[in-house]
Amino acid sequence: MLHIDRCVCTDCTFEELKELAAKKNLDFRALSRASGCGMGCGLCTPYIKVMLATGETVFTEMLTEADVAREVRNAKSNSQRTPESAT
Ligand code: FES
Known part of the structure; x- marks a missing residue:
């Protein structure tokens, strides 16, 4: 099983990046500039984008831009759901 973190x-772990993004209120571009993540081979880019959207920091499958x-x-x-509409 894949373990992409x-x-x-x-x-840099996605957990570390998540903390940095939250602490400094960074979007993907700003986080990338601050950490260097996504500026090398770029394979981590889809994972970081999903992490910023969902809070998820460990992935078990390959992600594409469509994902x-x-x-x-x-x-x-x-x-955007209210607690009542989420049930
Ligand atoms: S894995 Fe992040 S830039 Fe290569």
């Missing part, structure tokens, strides 16, 4: 080019669009859309949809 970091940018291997910088050895990113779907996950971001789902996260936005879920955040």
Whole structure:
């Protein structure tokens, strides 16, 4: 089983990146500039984008840009639900 939890080019975990993004209120571009993540091979880019949308920091499958669009859309949809409509 895959266990994808970091940018291997910088050895930054998604958990560390999540904390940095939250602490400094960074979007993907700003987080990338601040950490260097996504600026090497770029393979971590879809994972970081999904992490920023969902809070997820460990992935067990490969993600594509299509997956990113779907996950971001789902996260936005879920955040707009009221507690009553989520049940
Ligand atoms: S894995 Fe993040 S830039 Fe290569």
